[in-house]
Amino acid sequence: MLKRMWNALLKGCSNFAGIALMFVVALIFVGVITRYVFIYSIPWLEELSRYLFVWFVLMSLGVTIIQNRQVRIDVIDVLIKNPTVKKVLAVITGVAALGIAVVLLRSSWDLLVNSNGTVSPALGLPMPFVYLSMVLGFIMTIIAMLVNLIKLFRPDEKTENGAEKSE
Numbered sequence: 001m002l003k004r005m006w007n008a009l010l011k012g013c014s015n016f017a018g019i020a021l022m023f024v025v026a027l028i029f030v031g032v033i034t035r036y037v038f039i040y041s042i043p044w045l046e047e048l049s050r051y052l053f054v055w056f057v058l059m060s061l062g063v064t065i066i067q068n069r070q071v072r073i074d075v076i077d078v079l080i081k082n083p084t085v086k087k088v089l090a091v092i093t094g095v096a097a098l099g100i101a102v103v104l105l106r107s108s109w110d111l112l113v114n115s116n117g118t119v120s121p122a123l124g125l126p127m128p129f130v131y132l133s134m135v136l137g138f139i140m141t142i143i144a145m146l147v148n149l150i151k152l153f154r155p156d157e158k159t160e161n162g163a164e165k166s167e
């Protein structure tokens with residue numbers, strides 16, 4: 001049941017991120033056309049696309065981490081052949097990333113709480129709506145990091161580098 005809810009949450013975040021990215025591309029396209037063809041700039045287009053891009057990045061962050069598809073420099077992983085040492089390094093980097101995510105969650109929570117009453121300049125959008133993306137994104141990141149750390153100690157679900165098999 002919990003796994004089903006988690007998968008539904010990941011699917012929902014993926015779908016939301018995909019739709020947000022499509023809107024970002026469409027808004028930027030419309031902005032370019034209106035600016036260079038009609039010599040008119042729509043002031044709120046850039047702001048809306050920026051906020052949608054922030055939501056896109058932060059909602060896809062947890063999904064990217066849980067699928068182990070984040071950009072990483074794997075020079076040390078390639079050089080080290082001992083699986084025990086690789087696992088220890090994976091735990092160290094996972095705990096470090098988890099700590100960073102907790103600090104960022106705390107900071108984004110403070111920003112969300114202290115932004116009451118502020119609005120964006122062009123749209124007049126309440127800024128707590130924008131900052132909510134950071135809180136939700138870092139909560140998802142922390143959960144994904146914890147799940148990945150737990151997976152490191154389950155040999156039946158791992159590939160050779162400790163990540164869950166994905167298609």
